[in-house]
Amino acid sequence: MKNVSIRIAGANGDGVESSGALIMKVASKSGLHVFGYRGYQSIIRGGHVWYQVRLGDEKLYSHGKDIDILIALNQESIKYQKSHLGKNAIVIYDPSKVNTDEIEGKGFRLVKIPLLDIAIKVSGDPIMRNVAAIGATLKFVGIDLEVFKGVVKDMWLRKGEKVVKDNIDIATTAYNYEGVSTVFGINGDGKQRYTMDGNTAFSIGTFAGGCKFYSAYPMTPASGILHWYAAHQNKGVLFKQTEDELAAMNMAVGASVGGVRAMCGTSGGGFSLMVEGLGFAGMVEAPVVVVDSQRTGPSTGLPTKTEQADLLFVMHASQGEFPRIVVAPRSVEECLAIGAEVFNLAERYQCPVLVLLDLYLSERIESIDGFNVDPVTIDRGKLVTSNTTGERFKRYEITEDGISPRGIPGNPGTEFIAPSDEHNEYGDLISDSLSGIDEYVELRRQMHAKRMRKIETMLKNEKIFVPEISDPSAEYFLVTFGSTTEPVEEAAKILSERGMKVGVISFNYIMPMDSDKTRSMLQGKKLIDVECNYTAQLAQVIKTNTGIEIKNRILRYDGEAVTGDDLAESAEEVIKNFKG
Amino acid sequence: MATINVNPKPTYASTNKHVWCPGCGDYGVFAGITKAITDLGLDRSKVAIVSGIGCSSAMPHAFSTYGIHSLHGRLVPVATGLKLANDELTVIGTGGDGDGYGIGVGHLVHAARRNIDMTYVVMNNEIYGLTTGQASPTSFIGAKTKSTPFGSIETPENPLAVAISSGATYVARAFSGEPAHMADMIKNGIQHKGFSIIDVFSPCVTFNNFNTYDWYRSRVYKLEGTGHDASNKIKALEKAIETDTNAWEKVPIGLFYKEDRPTYSSLDMTEKNGPLVKQPMPTKDVVKEIMEEYR
Numbered sequence: 001m002k003n004v005s006i007r008i009a010g011a012n013g014d015g016v017e018s019s020g021a022l023i024m025k026v027a028s029k030s031g032l033h034v035f036g037y038r039g040y041q042s043i044i045r046g047g048h049v050w051y052q053v054r055l056g057d058e059k060l061y062s063h064g065k066d067i068d069i070l071i072a073l074n075q076e077s078i079k080y081q082k083s084h085l086g087k088n089a090i091v092i093y094d095p096s097k098v099n100t101d102e103i104e105g106k107g108f109r110l111v112k113i114p115l116l117d118i119a120i121k122v123s124g125d126p127i128m129r130n131v132a133a134i135g136a137t138l139k140f141v142g143i144d145l146e147v148f149k150g151v152v153k154d155m156w157l158r159k160g161e162k163v164v165k166d167n168i169d170i171a172t173t174a175y176n177y178e179g180v181s182t183v184f185g186i187n188g189d190g191k192q193r194y195t196m197d198g199n200t201a202f203s204i205g206t207f208a209g210g211c212k213f214y215s216a217y218p219m220t221p222a223s224g225i226l227h228w229y230a231a232h233q234n235k236g237v238l239f240k241q242t243e244d245e246l247a248a249m250n251m252a253v254g255a256s257v258g259g260v261r262a263m264c265g266t267s268g269g270g271f272s273l274m275v276e277g278l279g280f281a282g283m284v285e286a287p288v289v290v291v292d293s294q295r296t297g298p299s300t301g302l303p304t305k306t307e308q309a310d311l312l313f314v315m316h317a318s319q320g321e322f323p324r325i326v327v328a329p330r331s332v333e334e335c336l337a338i339g340a341e342v343f344n345l346a347e348r349y350q351c352p353v354l355v356l357l358d359l360y361l362s363e364r365i366e367s368i369d370g371f372n373v374d375p376v377t378i379d380r381g382k383l384v385t386s387n388t389t390g391e392r393f394k395r396y397e398i399t400e401d402g403i404s405p406r407g408i409p410g411n412p413g414t415e416f417i418a419p420s421d422e423h424n425e426y427g428d429l430i431s432d433s434l435s436g437i438d439e440y441v442e443l444r445r446q447m448h449a450k451r452m453r454k455i456e457t458m459l460k461n462e463k464i465f466v467p468e469i470s471d472p473s474a475e476y477f478l479v480t481f482g483s484t485t486e487p488v489e490e491a492a493k494i495l496s497e498r499g500m501k502v503g504v505i506s507f508n509y510i511m512p513m514d515s516d517k518t519r520s521m522l523q524g525k526k527l528i529d530v531e532c533n534y535t536a537q538l539a540q541v542i543k544t545n546t547g548i549e550i551k552n553r554i555l556r557y558d559g560e561a562v563t564g565d566d567l568a569e570s571a572e573e574v575i576k577n578f579k580g
Numbered sequence: 581m582a583t584i585n586v587n588p589k590p591t592y593a594s595t596n597k598h599v600w601c602p603g604c605g606d607y608g609v610f611a612g613i614t615k616a617i618t619d620l621g622l623d624r625s626k627v628a629i630v631s632g633i634g635c636s637s638a639m640p641h642a643f644s645t646y647g648i649h650s651l652h653g654r655l656v657p658v659a660t661g662l663k664l665a666n667d668e669l670t671v672i673g674t675g676g677d678g679d680g681y682g683i684g685v686g687h688l689v690h691a692a693r694r695n696i697d698m699t700y701v702v703m704n705n706e707i708y709g710l711t712t713g714q715a716s717p718t719s720f721i722g723a724k725t726k727s728t729p730f731g732s733i734e735t736p737e738n739p740l741a742v743a744i745s746s747g748a749t750y751v752a753r754a755f756s757g758e759p760a761h762m763a764d765m766i767k768n769g770i771q772h773k774g775f776s777i778i779d780v781f782s783p784c785v786t787f788n789n790f791n792t793y794d795w796y797r798s799r800v801y802k803l804e805g806t807g808h809d810a811s812n813k814i815k816a817l818e819k820a821i822e823t824d825t826n827a828w829e830k831v832p833i834g835l836f837y838k839e840d841r842p843t844y845s846s847l848d849m850t851e852k853n854g855p856l857v858k859q860p861m862p863t864k865d866v867v868k869e870i871m872e873e874y875r
């Protein structure tokens with residue numbers, strides 16, 4: 001596989017993000033695979049930001065550790081990025097803005113281009129210097145300038161011929177500038193793929209799965225879902241920005257009891273506020289979907305950095321016990337597929353489904369082959385739309401599988417109360433004045449057991465609650481979940497190329513866990529746990545469920561997104577000193 | 581809003597035993613809501629009563645309509661979500677002063693400004709009843725409760741002023757000792773298109789021996805007939821703060837403020853097309869079209 005990692009670095013307001021997006025667009029048009037990841041801060045202007053864009057002729061699983069091409073838009077970009085430069089890295093810079101003394105003589109190819117000058121001469125607009133840098137980059141990678149021209153026409157023709165011409169002239173000048181030549185020569189296969197980030201994919205997935213109500217309060221890195229639903233209100237979904245996450249959660253429960261597929265989303269801090277409402281959903285058996293896109297914690301933490309440290313929190317959030325499903329999609333593509341499925345699970349089992357994303361998945365951009373919507377089905381479970389028996393409707397009927405018929409307000413005959421207090425089969429209270437009386441002690445036991453039985457039912461009926469194993473004959477297995485899966489798969493591939501036999505065991509659905517099947521998959525294998533938190537939360541969950549303790553671990557909690565090559569290095573080290 | 585009754589003799593009462601202490605003001609509110617929805621002839625399957633937690637929040641269980649008995653302080657967002665899911669429902673919120681003016685007051689402000697089409701009946705007894713008698717946000721300075729044994733030192737909240745200034749479009753007050761008047765206030769609130777709030781003095785006979793039926797009876801007077809102009813926001817605010825300035829010598833009940841303003845659902849671009857719950861899920865073609873935006 002041929003691939004190249006390009007990092008554009010500068011200050012907020014320098015157009016770093018739009019430049020990255022443009023490179024990805026052009027690369028994608030030429031049939032290359034792309035993977036994008038943004039390093040940014042919680043400020044709107046200034047600071048130091050970067051965008052890493054990796055291009056390859058095969059599917060990419062992370063943004064790559066070392067930089068092959070650096071576009072340094074200011075002096076800080078040299079200072080902060082020099083430690084990330086790979087061997088023989090190319091550094092594109094404008095000598096009028098950037099001085100490269102500190103990286104001279106280290107084997108890097110320093111490419112001096114008067115980016116600003118070119119931009120101003122052609123267009124008069126200094127921000128167009130980025131287009132010059134992109135032109136040079138495309139030449140280094142080996143992408144035909146014609147593809148760039150096509151993209152620019154699509155994007156800018158509505159702004160007039162001159163804008164298009166300026167873009168093309170500036171890029172062409174840099175493309176042909178002295179010292180600029182094709183180094184990587186990566187050829188695309190001409191296939192037009194889709195490129196999107198995890199938040200977009202999850203939004204589209206849930207939309208396809210019939211989500212009609214999304215309530216949220218802005219919080220990075222979940223805001224992308226909020227923005228997507230806000231922008232698609234004209235497609236028959238109701239988006240509500242709420243006063244806080246308490247409202248976001250409780251509105252979603254209200255809408256869900258009202259019979260629509262309802263979801264709310266946030267990051268860990270907002271999820272903390274949602275916790276009481278989550279338990280409420282569990283008690284009234286409301287099928288809501290709740291998204292926690294994790295960031296580095298605790299507390300406000302690092303708002304623009306990633307982590308996987310909310311796993312145990314979402315698994316146990318709220319007082320008391322109730323069935324819930326916890327799922328962590330493993331890729332952008334899986335955000336689509338799982339998004340389309342979560343409401344079926346929520347409605348089939350009438351319980352909350354918690355979706356764990358994190359900044360690295362929410363905001364990573366991947367090329368994907370597509371999303372097959374044709375097989376997407378809608379299963380609303382035991383939904384009842386009328387009751388003509390003349391009998392009072394038992395919304396919380398005690399059944400063998402634990403799932404009761406579900407009515408919707410507005411329909412005649414299925415009237416019921418959805419109470420956060422313990423209740424009987426109709427939804428009448430058995431709490432305050434009745435609790436403790438023998439008959440109601442027994443009824444409470446039965447009602448609680450009814451709800452909890454749904455866990456056994458879902459384990460029996462669904463095949464999703466086991467991890468996936470990539471190469472059963474391998475010698476070592478990297479065990480991981482969610483967003484870390486793709487970089488781990490890349491690491492396993494790198495190690496296999498180096499002659500080690502390394503496979504991957506990855507989890508998406510984590511709760512409930514099919515203990516028996518999971519145990520038999522893990523048993524007797526040499527396992528290495530890889531996750532982004534301090535306390536090895538997945539390993540803890542595995543131990544609780546299967547009794548298997550994974551002693552070899554790679555744990556990251558610096559906030560930065562892991563990459564395949566970086567994990568491969570760590571895994572090699574762990575394998576060398578493997579604790580039996 | 582009012583829907584045509586398909587059941588000629590609806591019975592709105594459930595068969596549940598009431599949980600309130602004998603003499604509790606909440607019985608009066610139960611009677612008032614019952615009279616209001618009976619007079620309006622609502623179809624009980626189109627009515628949803630949503631409460632929080634507290635003695636007063638047991639209200640949904642007294643009815644045979646739909647209901648949600650939600651969390652302490654979260655009545656308003658739960659009711660909002662339900663109403664947004666199905667605009668055809670008559671959504672009536674029933675809760676306490678602690679629930680709505682204390683732990684949940686943030687939501688009140690926002691439901692009011694959004695003009696969510698619901699009717700919110702707050703049983704204000706100036707005490708936390710269910711938790712056996714602590715001070716509430718409307719307890720008076722000097723009130724001796726379990727949490728203020730030496731007398732409360734906090735100025736009570738003025739919920740009507742909060743509601744009016746937040747943008748509520750129907751703001752009224754009633755008293756459990758005046759059931760016919762209360763039923764009217766609730767009925768008009770249900771008929772009003774928009775966010776209606778009715779603050780009801782609903783005495784707690786067990787834990788509040790200060791704000792009693794007699795205490796209110798000797799003070800309340802009806803705004804109706806006084807020439808109060810309920811369409812004038814300034815006058816409405818003046819009336820709302822009257823008790824702050826006259827040391828509760830005279831206490832107005834009745835309609836303080838009413839304004840016609842489009843409801844949230846009538847402005848929301850999705851809800852405008854009819855109740856959300858009745859709208860179809862997206863077709864596969866729409867999804868495919870959206871996917872193409874990312875190619």
Ligand SMILES: Cc1ncc(C[n+]2csc(CCOP(=O)(O)OP(=O)(O)O)c2C)c(N)n1
Nearest residue numbers: 633634635636652676677678679708709710
């Ligand atoms: C989050 C939370 N905090 C505290 C409580 C305990 N609690 C239940 S009812 C209540 C106060 C009730 O007062 P009010 O809302 O005025 O209702 P009343 O009983 O007076 O009708 C409290 C504090 C709770 N249920 N939930």
Ligand code: SF4
Nearest residue numbers: 601604635709784785
């Ligand atoms: S404690 Fe007070 S508020 Fe509660 S039921 Fe008894 S009288 Fe009513």
Ligand SMILES: [Mg+2]
Nearest residue numbers: 676677705707
């Ligand atoms: Mg009270």
